[in-house]
Amino acid sequence: MGPLTLFDKSFLEMLSVDQAVLFDLMFSTVISPIFYVEVLADLEKDDPKTRTREKVVADVAKKTPVMHSYPNISHVALCLNELLGSHIEMDGRPVIEGGIPVLHKGKIAVVNEQTPESKAFDRWQDENFHDVERKFAVVWRKALKGLDNGALATLTKKTLLIEDSPRNHEDALRIARAVLARSGQHFLNLKLGYYFLGLDPSMWRAVEARWKAAGHPALPDYAPYFTHCLTVDIFFNLLMTKKIISPDRPSNRTDVAYLYYLPFTKLFISEDRLHRRIVPLFLREDQKMVTGSEIKDDLIRLDEHFSALPEEDRKQGMFRLASTPPDDDKYLTTRLWRECGHSTAPKPPMPKNPGLHKEISQNLREVVALSRRPARKSFSQAELKDPDQRMIRRMIPRQWGKWTVIPDDVK
Structure with a gap:
C-alpha cells in the first residue's frame, strides 16, 4: 500500500474512472468527512452541462477509492473526545472507527465492517439516494448560501x-x-x-x-x-x-475545512487554488502537497505503462499487478513512494501453499463469526491500543473501468 494521502473533491473530478482505479491502487487514502458532505451536496447543485444532479454524484462515487481507503472520524468528534481526555495521535495516520474487538486463539483481533459511508457510495454509483440524503443536500446548500x-x-x-x-x-x-x-x-x-x-x-x-x-x-x-x-x-x-x-x-469555508484533517496524512492532493496557497503553511516537515494536475499527468503515464503489458499479465488482476508503481524515477508516484519511505521494488510472487491459504481463510471466517456474536469479551483501552491484528472488510469490484482488478479464479 502506498503513502497515506488526503484528497479533495476537485482532484477526483479531474480523473477518468481508469485513472481513479490506478490512484486507488497506488495510494492509501484518508477520506475526510468533508469529502462525503461535498459529494452529497451536489444533489442540489445545478450542472451547466447535460448531466442530471444524480449523475454528477454518481460519477464522483464511481471514482472514489475503495481498495486502500480509510474514512477518518469527524474533527468534531475528535475535538470533543480530546477535551474529555482521549489522546489524539497526529502523526500522519488516519483515525478510524474503533471496530469490534474479539479474542481469537489467545490474540486480540479488531474487525471493521464496511463503513456506512462506503455502503452509501455503493448506492450512489447506481443513482440510488435515500430521502434523508436528498433533504440533507437541500439543507446544506441553503445553510451555505445563508451564512x-x-x-x-x-x-x-x-x-x-x-x-x-x-x-x-x-x-x-x-x-x-x-x-x-x-x-x-x-x-x-x-x-x-x-x-x-x-x-x-x-x-x-x-x-x-x-x-x-x-x-x-x-x-x-x-x-x-x-x-x-x-x-x-x-x-x-x-x-x-x-x-x-x-x-x-460560500464554498471557501468548506474548502478550508479539509485542513482539519492534515494531521492524519502524509500527502495532500488538490487542484483548488485556495488549497494551493494555504495548505503548505500548515504542513509538517514530513508532509507534502501535490497538485491534482501533477498526479493526473502521472496517472496518464502509468495507464500507458500498464496498458502496454501483455494481456496475459493483465489477466492476473491489477490488485496483484499494480501493488507497487514501476521501479523507475520518471514516475512521480514512484518518487512519492520513496520520499515517504515505501519500497518500489517488485514484490516476489507469493508461493503457492494451499494448506496455508486454507488456514488463513479459516482464521478470517472465525474472527468474523466471533465479531457477530451478541455477547463478546470486553477489553481495556490499553489492550485495544495495539491489537495483534485488524481486519477491514471492503467491497472491491472485479472489473473497474477497463481494468480487471480481481481475476475470476479468486473467490
Missing part, C-alpha cells in the same frame, strides 16, 4: 480580542497562533473555540470541569488537535476580515 462569512469573521476577531490585522496569509497564521498562546486568555479561547467548532453544548460543563481540574492550562499543550482546528478557523476568519480570502464565496 454571512463576513459577519462571522468580524465577530471572531472581536470576541477573541484580536487587535492586529493580517497583511498576508503568513501573517494571519502568526496572529492566530499568538492568540491561542496568549497568557490570561485560555478560558476565553476554550469556550469560544468550543462554540466555533460546533461541539456538543450538552458536554460543555464536563469539558470545562476537566480543564479547570487540570490547572487551567494553555490550549496548545492541553489539547493539540483542538488547537489545530481552532487555529485553522481563526486564520481563515482573519483573512476574510481583510478580504484576502473572499467572504462572498
Whole structure:
C-alpha cells in the first residue's frame, strides 16, 4: 500500500474512472468527512452541462477509492473526545472507527465492517439516494448560501480580542497562533473555540470541569488537535476580515475545512487554488502537497505503462499487478513512494501453499463469526491500543473501468 494521502473533491473530478482505479491502487487514502458532505451536496447543485444532479454524484462515487481507503472520524468528534481526555495521535495516520474487538486463539483481533459511508457510495454509483440524503443536500446548500462569512469573521476577531490585522496569509497564521498562546486568555479561547467548532453544548460543563481540574492550562499543550482546528478557523476568519480570502464565496469555508484533517496524512492532493496557497503553511516537515494536475499527468503515464503489458499479465488482476508503481524515477508516484519511505521494488510472487491459504481463510471466517456474536469479551483501552491484528472488510469490484482488478479464479 502506498503513502497515506488526503484528497479533495476537485482532484477526483479531474480523473477518468481508469485513472481513479490506478490512484486507488497506488495510494492509501484518508477520506475526510468533508469529502462525503461535498459529494452529497451536489444533489442540489445545478450542472451547466447535460448531466442530471444524480449523475454528477454518481460519477464522483464511481471514482472514489475503495481498495486502500480509510474514512477518518469527524474533527468534531475528535475535538470533543480530546477535551474529555482521549489522546489524539497526529502523526500522519488516519483515525478510524474503533471496530469490534474479539479474542481469537489467545490474540486480540479488531474487525471493521464496511463503513456506512462506503455502503452509501455503493448506492450512489447506481443513482440510488435515500430521502434523508436528498433533504440533507437541500439543507446544506441553503445553510451555505445563508451564512454571512463576513459577519462571522468580524465577530471572531472581536470576541477573541484580536487587535492586529493580517497583511498576508503568513501573517494571519502568526496572529492566530499568538492568540491561542496568549497568557490570561485560555478560558476565553476554550469556550469560544468550543462554540466555533460546533461541539456538543450538552458536554460543555464536563469539558470545562476537566480543564479547570487540570490547572487551567494553555490550549496548545492541553489539547493539540483542538488547537489545530481552532487555529485553522481563526486564520481563515482573519483573512476574510481583510478580504484576502473572499467572504462572498460560500464554498471557501468548506474548502478550508479539509485542513482539519492534515494531521492524519502524509500527502495532500488538490487542484483548488485556495488549497494551493494555504495548505503548505500548515504542513509538517514530513508532509507534502501535490497538485491534482501533477498526479493526473502521472496517472496518464502509468495507464500507458500498464496498458502496454501483455494481456496475459493483465489477466492476473491489477490488485496483484499494480501493488507497487514501476521501479523507475520518471514516475512521480514512484518518487512519492520513496520520499515517504515505501519500497518500489517488485514484490516476489507469493508461493503457492494451499494448506496455508486454507488456514488463513479459516482464521478470517472465525474472527468474523466471533465479531457477530451478541455477547463478546470486553477489553481495556490499553489492550485495544495495539491489537495483534485488524481486519477491514471492503467491497472491491472485479472489473473497474477497463481494468480487471480481481481475476475470476479468486473467490
